[in-house]
Amino acid sequence: MDRLKRLKTLRVFAEEIRVTTLKELSYIGFGHIGGSMSIVETLAVLYGAVMRYDAKNPNWPSRDKLIVSKGHSGPAVYATLALKGFFPESMLRELNLGGGRLPSHCDRNKTPGVDMTTGSLGQGASAAIGVALGDRMDKAKSFTYLIVGDGELNEGQNWEGFMFAAHKKLGNLIMFIDDNKQQLDGFTKDVLDIGDIAEKMRAFGWHVQEVDGHNIEEILNAVNAAKDIADKPSAIVLDTVKGHSVAFAEGIAGNHHMNFTPEQINEAISSAERVLDLSRKALLERG
Amino acid sequence: MFKVKTKLEKSDVLMRDKYCQTLMALAGDNEKIVVLDADLVSSSGMKPFFKAFPDRAVQCGIAEANMIGIAAGLSLTGKIPFAHSFGTFASRRVCDQIYVSAAYAKLNVRIIGSDPGVTAAYNGGTHMPFEDMAVLRGIPEITLIEPADPVALGDIIRQLCDVYGVYYIRMARKSVISVYQDGSSFEIGKGNVLRNGGDVTIIASGIMVAEALTAAYMLEAQGVSARVVDMFTWKPIDQTLIAKCAEDTGAIVTAENHNTFGGLGGAVSEAVVKTVPVPVEMVGTLDRFGQVGTESFLRQEYHLTAEAITEAAKRAIERK
Numbered sequence: 001m002d003r004l005k006r007l008k009t010l011r012v013f014a015e016e017i018r019v020t021t022l023k024e025l026s027y028i029g030f031g032h033i034g035g036s037m038s039i040v041e042t043l044a045v046l047y048g049a050v051m052r053y054d055a056k057n058p059n060w061p062s063r064d065k066l067i068v069s070k071g072h073s074g075p076a077v078y079a080t081l082a083l084k085g086f087f088p089e090s091m092l093r094e095l096n097l098g099g100g101r102l103p104s105h106c107d108r109n110k111t112p113g114v115d116m117t118t119g120s121l122g123q124g125a126s127a128a129i130g131v132a133l134g135d136r137m138d139k140a141k142s143f144t145y146l147i148v149g150d151g152e153l154n155e156g157q158n159w160e161g162f163m164f165a166a167h168k169k170l171g172n173l174i175m176f177i178d179d180n181k182q183q184l185d186g187f188t189k190d191v192l193d194i195g196d197i198a199e200k201m202r203a204f205g206w207h208v209q210e211v212d213g214h215n216i217e218e219i220l221n222a223v224n225a226a227k228d229i230a231d232k233p234s235a236i237v238l239d240t241v242k243g244h245s246v247a248f249a250e251g252i253a254g255n256h257h258m259n260f261t262p263e264q265i266n267e268a269i270s271s272a273e274r275v276l277d278l279s280r281k282a283l284l285e286r287g
Numbered sequence: 288m289f290k291v292k293t294k295l296e297k298s299d300v301l302m303r304d305k306y307c308q309t310l311m312a313l314a315g316d317n318e319k320i321v322v323l324d325a326d327l328v329s330s331s332g333m334k335p336f337f338k339a340f341p342d343r344a345v346q347c348g349i350a351e352a353n354m355i356g357i358a359a360g361l362s363l364t365g366k367i368p369f370a371h372s373f374g375t376f377a378s379r380r381v382c383d384q385i386y387v388s389a390a391y392a393k394l395n396v397r398i399i400g401s402d403p404g405v406t407a408a409y410n411g412g413t414h415m416p417f418e419d420m421a422v423l424r425g426i427p428e429i430t431l432i433e434p435a436d437p438v439a440l441g442d443i444i445r446q447l448c449d450v451y452g453v454y455y456i457r458m459a460r461k462s463v464i465s466v467y468q469d470g471s472s473f474e475i476g477k478g479n480v481l482r483n484g485g486d487v488t489i490i491a492s493g494i495m496v497a498e499a500l501t502a503a504y505m506l507e508a509q510g511v512s513a514r515v516v517d518m519f520t521w522k523p524i525d526q527t528l529i530a531k532c533a534e535d536t537g538a539i540v541t542a543e544n545h546n547t548f549g550g551l552g553g554a555v556s557e558a559v560v561k562t563v564p565v566p567v568e569m570v571g572t573l574d575r576f577g578q579v580g581t582e583s584f585l586r587q588e589y590h591l592t593a594e595a596i597t598e599a600a601k602r603a604i605e606r607k
Binding site for chain 1: 321342343347348352353356357358360361362363364365366368384386387388391392393
């Protein structure tokens with residue numbers, strides 16, 4: 001597949017994830033919409049182009065792993081997994097239902113394809129480091145991908161892990177920092193200012209790239225560059241918007257976890273479907 | 288099967304050395320064993336392991352939360368991680384990491400918390416875990432074990448390479464009183480009746496097992512027949528044995544180097560009230576903080592002695 005077509009295909013996949021996530025959230029009428037929307041393009045790149053996995057054998061030992069430390073982004077992760085065939089899309093109706101397989105925060109024991117249980121912020125990095133270390137002990141070729149939130153970086157355990165990963169030269173660990181500039185109580189600059197994330201990661205000894213987190217090509221290029229760095233863990237700082245492209249949620253305060261009306265969510269779904277159609281048309285165009 | 292020593296003497300091998308020797312013997316054949324420490328390799332006695340198996344020994348630095356998360360991640364790749372720190376930092380400091388990343392995620396992690404209670408001695412109150420087991424006992428499905436001596440420790444560490452789940456081992460680091468003869472074997476989740484008796488049962492753990500045996504001899508001299516149980520597994524607690532002891536002897540004393548609140552006293556009492564309600568007296572630190580001192584000073588200070596157990600036994604019998 002030529003490069004442009006590949007990018008267009010990933011764009012379609014990203015819009016499919018967005019539509020599917022919104023539909024999934026619509027069934028129960030509330031949820032973590034903000035942080036789900038901000039990582040859609042990253043999930044599209046990971047599951048559409050980068051990661052090695054077998055949807056029919058989710059525990060295939062040689063797979064690449066993804067740990068979504070910002071576990072509240074479960075809805076976007078579940079939509080992605082369903083679209084890739086880890087489980088039927090009909091299962092997305094179980095989001096947040098008692099006894100269901102799709103809890104608000106990612107759970108490796110409930111959802112096929114979820115590699116680690118997360119939700120208590122700050123813990124996913126350490127687990128990802130353990131996986132990367134274990135794979136290296138086994139001389140496995142696989143990569144461990146990690147998604148953390150910018151607000152999540154408030155948690156000190158991350159920085160214990162960042163120090164460790166650089167010290168151990170974990171080149172098989174690639175972390176995305178979803179820099180959507182917001183956390184539950186408001187904007188990160190007001191709640192607890194993290195400052196220059198990229199500069200901090202460089203100071204911690206990581207290979208760092210900064211990209212537009214909604215730009216498929218930039219994310220893909222950054223991952224490919226990160227994979228070539230053997231002697232350092234890689235951080236890709238994603239410049240994102242919390243609630244991206246959802247009119248009633250995008251960039252506004254209080255969009256971490258929202259209740260919404262059927263009209264609001266249906267309008268968001270229609271709007272996302274129009275974008276999906278456009279992306280599909282673009283894929284069919286030559287050049 | 289286990290055999291109790293006829294004479295109570297200090298062990299000739301240190302607990303930490305037994306920990307290291309046992310894992311070194313196992314690691315040769317089992318490539319999945321990985322050891323982690325948080326800047327306490329010199330204290331945990333694991334230097335020989337780090338030297339012999341550098342690729343499977345992980346120095347995490349002074350970062351216990353990260354260490355537990357790494358252990359959880361390692362187990363995702365099939366490794367069998369043993370992570371050590373002092374009991375204070377291996378339990379209360381990392382409670383949520385053990386809860387979420389290890390237990391709730393249903394991963395396969397062993398945590399060694401050393402220097403239980405008064406054995407922390409000169410490190411003092413900040414380093415003296417009287418609450419580690421209580422902190423962790425509320426975590427579903429976790430197994431909590433306090434071996435009494437090197438023989439018990441070695442056999443339990445060996446077993447921990449063949450089971451799955453989250454295990455916390457409360458381990459004295461130095462020399463302790465030997466209770467068991469070499470070759471004894473232990474069943475996790477079952478208490479050991481070390482001595483039979485009909486008037487009262489002393490249920491003890493860790494360094495208090497030897498005190499309980501001494502107390503039983505002292506009580507015998509006073510005409511009281513005391514049964515002694517080594518309840519080395521605090522969770523899941525051996526409710527069947529506790530009920531039988533309550534039924535047979537009609538009174539129970541618990542003895543622990545730990546706060547009785549949420550500790551062995553609490554765990555045994557829960558079993559007693561659910562099965563055969565009989566008087567229970569508790570020997571342990573009664574909701575107090577630790578402090579600096581020699582172990583013998585601290586044993587006296589917190590009444591963790593055979594004499595205190597003897598007095599508690601008499602009180603329990605009086606309440607029948």
